[in-house]
Amino acid sequence: MTSHPSMELSFPSELGYEKVAREAVAAFARRLGCDRERVEDLKTALGEACINAIEHGNGRTPGLRVEVSCFVADDRLEIDVHDRGLKRYEASGTVAGIDLKLRGLAPLRGMGLMMIAQLVDEAGFTESSDGGNHFRLVLYFRKI
Amino acid sequence: MTSHPSMELSFPSELGYEKVAREAVAAFARRLGCDRERVEDLKTALGEACINAIEHGNGRTPGLRVEVSCFVADDRLEIDVHDRGLKRYEASGTVAGIDLKLRGLAPLRGMGLMMIAQLVDEAGFTESSDGGNHFRLVLYFRKI
Amino acid sequence: MLEDELSVSTRERDGVAIIDLVGDVTTFAEEKINSAYAQVTGQGAKHILLNFRQNDYINSAGIAILIGIVTEVNRNNQKLGVSGLSQHFQKIFRMVGLAQYADIYQDEDEAIKGFAAATT
Amino acid sequence: MLEDELSVSTRERDGVAIIDLVGDVTTFAEEKINSAYAQVTGQGAKHILLNFRQNDYINSAGIAILIGIVTEVNRNNQKLGVSGLSQHFQKIFRMVGLAQYADIYQDEDEAIKGFAAATT
Ligand SMILES: Nc1ncnc2c1ncn2[C@@H]1O[C@H](COP(=O)(O)OP(=O)(O)O)[C@@H](O)[C@H]1O
Ligand SMILES: Nc1ncnc2c1ncn2[C@@H]1O[C@H](COP(=O)(O)OP(=O)(O)O)[C@@H](O)[C@H]1O
Numbered sequence: 001m002t003s004h005p006s007m008e009l010s011f012p013s014e015l016g017y018e019k020v021a022r023e024a025v026a027a028f029a030r031r032l033g034c035d036r037e038r039v040e041d042l043k044t045a046l047g048e049a050c051i052n053a054i055e056h057g058n059g060r061t062p063g064l065r066v067e068v069s070c071f072v073a074d075d076r077l078e079i080d081v082h083d084r085g086l087k088r089y090e091a092s093g094t095v096a097g098i099d100l101k102l103r104g105l106a107p108l109r110g111m112g113l114m115m116i117a118q119l120v121d122e123a124g125f126t127e128s129s130d131g132g133n134h135f136r137l138v139l140y141f142r143k144i
Numbered sequence: 145m146t147s148h149p150s151m152e153l154s155f156p157s158e159l160g161y162e163k164v165a166r167e168a169v170a171a172f173a174r175r176l177g178c179d180r181e182r183v184e185d186l187k188t189a190l191g192e193a194c195i196n197a198i199e200h201g202n203g204r205t206p207g208l209r210v211e212v213s214c215f216v217a218d219d220r221l222e223i224d225v226h227d228r229g230l231k232r233y234e235a236s237g238t239v240a241g242i243d244l245k246l247r248g249l250a251p252l253r254g255m256g257l258m259m260i261a262q263l264v265d266e267a268g269f270t271e272s273s274d275g276g277n278h279f280r281l282v283l284y285f286r287k288i
Numbered sequence: 289m290l291e292d293e294l295s296v297s298t299r300e301r302d303g304v305a306i307i308d309l310v311g312d313v314t315t316f317a318e319e320k321i322n323s324a325y326a327q328v329t330g331q332g333a334k335h336i337l338l339n340f341r342q343n344d345y346i347n348s349a350g351i352a353i354l355i356g357i358v359t360e361v362n363r364n365n366q367k368l369g370v371s372g373l374s375q376h377f378q379k380i381f382r383m384v385g386l387a388q389y390a391d392i393y394q395d396e397d398e399a400i401k402g403f404a405a406a407t408t
Numbered sequence: 409m410l411e412d413e414l415s416v417s418t419r420e421r422d423g424v425a426i427i428d429l430v431g432d433v434t435t436f437a438e439e440k441i442n443s444a445y446a447q448v449t450g451q452g453a454k455h456i457l458l459n460f461r462q463n464d465y466i467n468s469a470g471i472a473i474l475i476g477i478v479t480e481v482n483r484n485n486q487k488l489g490v491s492g493l494s495q496h497f498q499k500i501f502r503m504v505g506l507a508q509y510a511d512i513y514q515d516e517d518e519a520i521k522g523f524a525a526a527t528t
Contacts, residue, residue, distance in 0.1 A: 004156070004207070006155065006156060006161075007153070007154070007155045007161065007164055008152075008153070008154040008155070009151070009152070009153050009154075009168065010151070010152040010153075011150065011151045011152070012148070012150060014410070015410075015434070015435065015436075016175070016410025016412070017150075017151065017410060018467075019171070019175060019410060019432070019465060020151055020168065020171050020172045020175060020410070022465070023167065023168065023171035024153070024164065024167065024168035024171060027163070027164050027167035027168060027171075028164045031160070031163060031164060031290045032290070037495070037496065040494075040496040041496070044467070044496070044500065047465070047467055048467060048468055051467065051468075051469070063148070097505060098475060098478075098504060098505030098506065098508070098509070099505075101475050101479075102475065102478060102479050102482065102509070104479070108472035108473075108475050108476055109468070109469060109472045111468040111471060111472065111504055112467075112468040114504075115468055115500065115503060115504070118503055158290070159290075159314070159315065159316075160290025160292070161290060162347075163290060163312070163345060164290070166345070175410045176410070181375070181376065184374075184376040185376070188347070188376070188380065191345070191347055192347060192348055195347065195348075195349070241385060242355060242358075242384060242385030242386065242388070242389070243385075245355050245359075246355065246358060246359050246362065246389070248359070252352035252353075252355050252356055253348070253349065253352045255348040255351060255352070255384055256347075256348040258384075259348055259380065259383060259384070262383055
């Protein structure tokens with residue numbers, strides 16, 4: 001999308017700030033008319049994306065910031081979560097299910113991206129040349 | 145304060161966005177341990193400051209943005225509301241009370257700054273050389 | 289895009305014209321509130337209750353509209369009450385001086401009793 | 409600075425060890441949850457209920473801790489139930505497969521009945 005962001009949020013890479021981001025974006029989505037359960041889905045998805053930016057992309061370096069930008073179009077809300085790319089995202093094949101985890105054959109963590117994919121309409125890393133990771137979440141507005 | 149901002153928020157100069165700012169900053173203050181009524185006071189004060197930035201400082205020009213920056217210290221939360229200064233703030237003497245308004249001797253509007261002053265611990269425009277207005281709100285943390 | 293969702297409706301109870309205000313009370317509320325007031329006044333209301341529902345957002349532009357209503361109420365020799373405000377907004381209404389010109393009640397029932405007591 | 413407010417406590421009811429979880433369930437919850445589990449297990453608990461209170465924030469790191477508990481529960485031949493989750497988090501628990509390994513109940517009372525029915 002080429003439009004200007006409507007709401008932008010930025011915070012240091014410390015765990016805990018994702019909670020403020022969740023609530024800010026939830027307030028925004030609610031005001032845009034998203035219903036309750038959609039807002040809950042978005043909160044959980046956005047929280048996971050922010051934690052990834054804090055932990056992986058910015059390596060929990062408080063001085064590095066995470067930027068969350070919201071773009072609104074007629075039919076959708078797009079959110080870009082941007083970190084500084086200390087670590088660049090690399091796709092890592094399949095996601096382990098709970099059975100492998102329980103048998104000790106996969107790490108307990110590693111469910112965030114899978115959860116996000118199921119909670120919003122589109123999600124994924126986008127290409128950019130600024131050296132950071134950009135993770136994009138899209139929610140289509142459902143006409144009621 | 146010289147520290148880096150902890151949370152920053154930016155939005156276009158359209159009425160309505162102050163509601164998202166209110167809720168984002170409220171979520172932040174709540175997470176910092178402010179109690180309910182303090183958070184309500186802050187929401188109302190911040191909403192007024194944002195509306196002033198949207199309406200007066202940025203003349204409701206959607207392309208101009210309002211920036212809200214939060215700084216946290218041991219004893220306080222400071223918030224800077226920044227507009228582009230299309231109109232520069234000029235102090236205008238006394239604030240009309242409700243009696244003058246009711247007698248038609250003062251405009252009905254013009255209560256925002258007075259309300260803010262009563263709701264937070266410190267508030268006022270600060271000097272800056274960037275051409276915009278900076279309005280600062282301070283909330284001291286009360287040890288319970 | 290982020291305009292207010294305010295719904296304003298009117299009804300009558302025990303001789304009191306009640307204006308229910310559900311949602312945000314800001315500058316966008318002007319037309320709705322003024323026309324509800326004009327309507328009940330046109331019907332001859334002498335006792336008017338602005339009945340809030342613990343509204344979460346009332347700003348100074350919204351309060352300015354209410355002060356405009358007080359001006360009319362005084363001019364028309366009506367009596368104004370306010371109910372259903374959260375603690376926070378009761379404090380704000382006192383802060384701006386509205387409490388001097390409108391009785392603030394906790395809820396609708398209390399307000400109806402208050403109006404009745406003032407009449408007898 | 410913005411660390412979690414989570415309080416974890418344990419109690420017993422009708423032969424079920426209840427672990428009450430009030431607040432945020434994230435990576436910071438690990439020690440509290442694991443030690444509550446270790447405590448009730450040390451006391452010989454066979455039926456364990458994780459009792460949430462419509463918690464507003466449970467993230468994937470918090471869920472990973474709960475999967476760790478399921479591993480232990482399986483190893484120790486215990487039975488695990490979960491109650492008090494909001495609709496949203498019931499959905500999330502199903503999504504990650506936790507619902508296959510722990511019975512999800514609406515509330516504590518329903519859970520206690522469920523454990524009793526499974527025993528008889
Ligand atoms: N913003 C990011 N920057 C760099 N790597 C990332 C980012 N987000 C996710 N990843 C990578 O993808 C993996 C899977 O992420 P996720 O499913 O959220 O699980 P978890 O964060 O628990 O490992 C992470 O372990 C990390 O290697
Ligand atoms: N951010 C700002 N930029 C420029 N002028 C401002 C700003 N904030 C307030 N003012 C000036 O101060 C006056 C009083 O503001 P306020 O008490 O909030 O009442 P109102 O906004 O209803 O007029 C405004 O009318 C305006 O002239």
